[in-house]
Amino acid sequence: MQTRHIATDGLVQRVLEAGPEDAPLVLLIHGFPELGISWRAQVAALAQADYRAAAPDMRGYGGTNKPERTEDHTILQLVGDMVDLVRALGHQTCVVVGHDWGAPVAWHCALMRPDVFTAVAGLSVPFQPRRAAGPPTPAMAAISKRLGRGELYMNQFQNPDAHRIFEADVAAGLRKGFYAYDGATPDGRQSTGFIAPGHDFLSEIPDDATLPPWMSEDHFAEYVKAFTASGFKGPIDWYRCLDLNWSLTAFLQGQKITQPSMFMVGERDPVRHYAGQHEAGLKDWLTDLRSQTVLPGAGHWLQQERPDEVNAALLSFLGSL
Structure with a gap:
């Protein structure tokens, strides 16, 4: 390798x-x-x-x-x-x-x-x-409103500053993200993807989030080093292109x-x-x-x-x- x-x-x-x-x-x-x-x-x-x-x-x-x-x-x-x-x-x-x-x-x-x-x-x-009915982010916003479950995180990521919540503390952001979507995380502590008013993707995840059982400290350190150097703007830009993607793929x-x-x-x-x-x-x-x-x-x-x-x-x- x-x-x-x-x-x-x-x-x-x-x-x-x-x-x-x-x-x-x-x-x-x-x-x-x-x-x-x-x-x-x-x-x-x-x-x-x-x-x-x-x-x-x-x-x-x-x-x-x-x-x-x-x-x-x-x-x-x-x-x-x-x-x-x-x-x-x-x-x-x-x-x-x-x-x-x-x-x-x-x-x-x-x-x-x-x-x-x-x-x-x-x-x-x-x-x-x-x-065929139209671009995805307005549709996702309408679904969130109909369900009454808060805003879907992909809609929040349309904000031009959305990446900054991860860059404020790279290790904490990554740890919370891995924890919230892991199979070993108990019910009620996993993310649902829907964000309550006044919160963001990370603030809804418990501060005592731990690394998943499969993630070693050394492996986690590789992610922290890489994202500390590169930031999160590029990765979040993928989400910001959702509606543009729709317009380009007719x-x-x-x-x-x-x-x-x-x-x-x-x-x-x-x-x-x-x-x-x-x-x-x-x-x-x-x-x-x-x-x-x-x-x-x-x-x-x-x-x-x-x-x-x-x-x-x-x-x-x-x-x-």
Whole structure:
């Protein structure tokens, strides 16, 4: 397993990788607030099974370039980064796997470039088709109001200063985030994603939040060091582009994913409070859905919480191709 910097089209990406260079490529895309290192267990397992695995720090994160402009974090650019990374790694095709925010990127890689991304796996966040009725943030605000559950954090993240709550105390922000979405966190202390009036994403999480059982102090220190250096503006800019993404993807309206696919989610993943409704209709949009799994007791950080089960599922899926 090695880490190196790879120049792609207009971007330098830090990539964690292992496995034979000429073996089938599997690209692993992280979400918020993570890095390529969140896939270490999968990189090792895939390499041992004679795949080439690559896990980049995504645009705006870690050791990869961080564009200043918010509008330089759209889904088109994120997919483009992955297309060019495949080429830079010396391949023409790959299987793409995404977790959290990385899952929508992976789904869109499959939608936009089926010639490059020949199969797709999503963890935690199901495929969500584009809404013909209009952009997502007004719709999410209307749902929050109708439910009377407060404001969805993704709407709060539209604020141009939203990233500053994480930067005020990077270690505390990361610790609270990992704790609030972990499967071991008791009921009532997990986040629901909905923020009560007068609060923000972090103020609703208990101050005595601890690291999840799977997160060592040394591993946590890697995240703290990376986000202290890079800040959170780039990662939060992904959220600020939600409506812009909608306006840029009219050409995808109604399009289905026809490549082999799989989906896995933790039973206790808080994302299911606001994206879970899309799980029931996955087969309507993923026409070759080969597995859809709910891991009992698991939370959001699947590939780190439950690496053995995730590795087994990925290897089974890859073996079916």
